[in-house]
Amino acid sequence: MSDLKGLTEKEVEESRKTNGSNALTQIPPEPLWKKIMEGFREPMIMILLVALAVETVMFFMGEADWYEPVGIVIAIILSNGVSSISENKQQKKAAALKEAELAKEKTKVLRDGGMKEIHVSDVVTGDIVYLQAGDKIPADGIILDGSIKVDQAALNGETEEATKEPRKNGESFDTKDLLNKYYAYRGTVVCGGEAHMYVQVVGDQTLFGQLALEVQEESRQTPLQVKLAKLAKQISQFGYVGACGIMIAIILQNVLTGHMPENWHAWMFLIVAAVSTSVTIIVCAVPEGLPSLTSILSSFQSIRMIKDNVLVHKINGLETAGSLSILFSDKTGTITEGKLTVTEMATGDVKQFKKLSEVGDVLKKDIVTGIGINNSATISDNAVIGGNSTDRALMSFLLDAKQTEFADKENVIKFNSFDSAKKYSSVTIGGNGQAVTYIKGAPEKILERCDKYLDENGTEKELKERGYLDTYMNEQAERSMRLLAVAKRNGDSDEGALTLVCVISIRDNVRMEAKDAIREVQRAGIQVVMVTGDRKETAVAIAKEAGLLVDPDDIALTSAEMAEKSDEEMKALLPHLRVVSRALPTDKSRLVRLAQELDEVVGMTGDGVNDSPALKKADVGFAMGSGTEVAKEAGDITILDDNFASIKKAILYGRTMFKSIRKFLIFQLTVNVAAVLTCFIGPLLGENTILTVTQLLMINLAMDTLAAIAFGSEPALEEYMKDRPIPRKESIITKNMMTEILIGALYITGICLSILFVPAVRNLFGDVDVTYLKSALFATFMMAITFNGFNARTEHINPFEHIGRNKNFLLVMGAIFLMQFVFVTFGGEVLSVERLSVHSWMICLILAFMVIPIDVARKLIIRKH
Known part of the structure; x- marks a missing residue:
């Protein structure tokens, strides 16, 4: 080692210029403004932006109230801003933690003939790094001298340590093979030994660096994004077609009934009114709550999931x-489990034991000495520290058995750590004028020297029949056990004949x-x-x-x-x-x-x-x-x-989230289809305005925002794990969902229009004017879609199943009932309504509630077929 001088400062600078720095390239995360801007490319948000533009123009023309465009702006902020800000905060926290960790990383190198401790990013190609137990290797390179055990779990995920040593006679090796003996990798940790390493590659060129760079590539769209993009296209088409249809229907109704506008001012008024209603229908056709629903769902589920x-x-x-x-x-x-554990011990006559308490005291003493004192790990404060993974497993086994006091520890004469050539370690204990040597290691090296064994009582017997023991060890190896033999002999040498104490099976258990x-x-x-x-x-x-x-x-x-x-x-x-x-x-x-x-x-x-x-x-x-x-x-x-x-x-929480989105869509699209059909058919039957623009926006805001909270709190049911995975390209709206949406929407449309146009239903409210009937229609519409929420939240026959596990749902539905009562009772001219009598409220309630038994009948028919 004394002839290693390392690089001079001049050579360091030249190497850095030629081969680059050891710092890893960090692609900065997208700034918040960019995340928000990208959010505007979401299909649902784009439709809302179109609707916002039209509503703003209508407002300046005096054909829309200020709260109509403001409501859409709030929906956009909730759906886009919340998720972008939340994700940005998480990334900032992660970046701060990463910087703090990087600042601590130091390594020892030879420079100008002396040892220096430098920051990892200052290492260059050609540096000679001095490695000891506990050091994290700073770059990729070859071992020059010494020998080390390396934990490569960061690169290959495995607990087994790899030996790294100098090449013999220029032997070739593959740097892509992590198990090669001569090449060490950045990010791995030295567990034992000492060595000098010559740095061959640094920074992004190391295996660690290449993998870290690859992480920062863009990923593809999620299945939900694919499905929502498709749905957004379908909804926008439905909204635009519906809006055009309603506008044409309003104009046709006036033309066919002889109420032709008398002059161009009247024509303009009629067209603006038709356009206003049509734009509102487009807004109603888009479930603004859907983008915010995913944010609400994620926050609710995240709180549950952390537990x-x-x-x-x-x-x-x-x-x-x-x-x-x-x-x-x-x-x-x-x-x-991610850690090695002693699973079994066997004596030379293949008697098997799971616990130390199952063997006799004499044999127990030999086992405890043979694996406890002959061990590079130690026990401190009821915790195992140091040593390799095998020694830690053996010491943990003794700790669990409360065998942590080693009577002969003071009498150790010598300890030989694991020798890779001999494939065992040994300890010699002297006491009362006699020395005993215990060895533990590879069974193939130890058993061939054993001519005796200890039975479960510690009695020494001849080891004649080896076939049963070989069969047992082969069976254990097939069960992915790592086998270890423990033996002893009298004297202070580990050479010569041995007595087998036991064979130990160690494994990373399932x-x-x-x-x-x-x-x-x-x-x-x-x-x-x-x-x-x-x-x-x-x-x-x-x-x-x-x-x-x-x-x-x-x-x-x-x-x-x-x-x-x-x-x-x-x-x-x-x-x-x-x-x-x-x-x-x-x-x-x-x-x-x-x-x-x-x-x-x-x-x-x-x-x-x-x-x-x-x-x-x-x-x-x-x-x-x-x-x-x-x-x-x-x-x-x-x-x-x-x-x-x-x-x-x-996976269960993810499925719950997807189910909640589908439930919300059933609920929301039933509202949307019912609103479009009611406003489309009404003019054809002789009434230009069935639900006013303000009423539609009140319905929309209440149903979108509040319903997102209600369905976002649905419980995670184990039954969802019985479903098959949903194919990536499958539509988010299934045939069964479409049937439920259409039947619910048709019933709600039918009962609402019957209040105005069917004498048998209209007469239930007595001799009242059209505004009163429209108030009853508005109340019935609100209550019916609220009751339909109970249908949407479960596929079971009983619409109230597990309702107690979603208190938010009950609170929200109660709030919507209260809101619609306040709207109708106190809305007056703003909402174009009149107060209803108790008798009228009861009729509206019964008509609205019937949406539940109708859907129960639908479910029964589907289940039967």
Whole structure:
């Protein structure tokens, strides 16, 4: 090491000019004004802007009240501004945290023959970096001397540490293979050992840098955005056609009934009145509350979800989670617990034990000494610290068994840490004039030297029959167990014949709750594919236990096998794919791309920098709470407890959100269609104005804004997980929804017009004038669409099912009832209404309530057929 001098300051500057800085390029987030401007390109907002322009012109012409354009402005601000500001705040918080973390990153380099500590961004190509346990590697490079153990979980997501050492005889290696022994990567952490590393690439050219850059690419439209764009087009067409139809109907009615305008002033008045009504119809045809509904839903659901360890970063991520059809999931920490655990011990005669308390005191003492003192990890304040993942697992096992006092610890003569050549570690304990050496390590190195074993009582016996033990270990290996042998011998040397103490099985166990969650997600029609850096045998064993590999048609592929197949071949296999092992970062991005080309709605989980590009490209990225900041930045949703069960909850909340949007649309479009039909048919029957412009806007504002709150509070029902995923290109309005909208709208239109034009209904109100009847019509319209809200909120026969779990809905519907009573009773000339008698209110109430039994009958007929 003494001959390493490092770069001079002049060489540092030259290297920086030639090869660039080690700082990572940061694409700045879009400013708030740009987010808001992009929001105006949303289809619904564009329609509202057109309506706002027309209403503003009408206001200056004296044909519209000031609150009509103001109401549209408020709807635009609520729907566009709230979501933009919320997302901007979240991004600022994330950026501040990231800057604070980066400022702390330092590294040790050799410069001008001496050791210096510098900021990571000041490292240049050609630098010699000194690495010790706990250091984060600042750039990519080759090991010059020494040997280190490196945790590469940030890049490959796996708990197993990689050994990095100098090349022998110029041996070649692949820098893309993270498991190569000679090349170290930026962002990985040194767990043990010391080494000097020669920096080969810096900044964006490192693997870490390339992945971080890829994260910042644009992502495609969400399924809901696709569906809403299509719906907006359909609604605008319906509104424009309806508006033109009403304008023509008003003019035709005047012409056909002989009420021809006498002069051009009268014609202008008639045309302006017709245009005013038509514009109002366009405004009524557009559900302004829909864009704000997604914001309201996200805020309501986000508050609920944080209790379930799910944090939503990007508003669109939640609704997309509800549309998932395929989910690529990490193994480590998501499907498994993310930490190695001792699962079983076996003696030389293959007696198996799950707990230390199940073995005799003599054997227990040898096990505790053999794995507790012969261990690089320690216990402090009831926590395991230091050591590698295997040693930490063994010490945690002793901690759980309350075996933390080691009687022989004071008598340790020597401790030899893990030797990669011998594949074991050893400790020699001396006491009472006798020395005993305990060794633990690879069974293939230890068992061949064992001629005796200890039974469960600690009695020493000859190890004659090895077949049963070999069979047992093979079976454990197939279950993805990592096997460790513990042995002992008298004397202070680790050489010579040994006595087997036990064989220990260690594994990153499958989470119990993950099994149930995977089953539920699969039952929901979502394909789950486990993507892991593990070897194929381990991955397959875990997948079988987790319930991913169950059918003969299910496929498990390695990264190499995937690479041999063309995109078309992979697309053909994708529906049957369940496991990808030895996965590279590029494999994840490729899987996302292929699934999206098949029009799947794709979810991806991840915690490392390696996962970030795929998290970004997926329709919804689930970052893990314990993962890197780069991964969290790339993801739409963070799973705080890294648990697959929480992913299932996010999917359920996403489906609830989508269901709520559909419920709102049924409710809102029934209002819109009923309003358009009433105002269209009325003039044809002889009455120019059925619902005034002001009345229509009152209906619109009350129903849009308040209904968004009502439907935004719908509970997340487990039954939604029984539904199939909704295809990306499927219309947001289904045939069943359209039937419900049309039947509800036709009934509401029919009863409202019958109040004016059907003598049998009109006479129920007594001898009253037209204004009184129009007041009754307005009251009936408001109450009928309110009652229809109960129909819209559930597909079940009982419209009041689970109503107690949505108190906001009851409050909102109660508020709308109260509002319409106030409108009719105190609206006077402003709303063109008269007060109604109690008798009239009862008639209006009965006529309006009938919308519920009519929809119950519709549901019964659909269920029967």
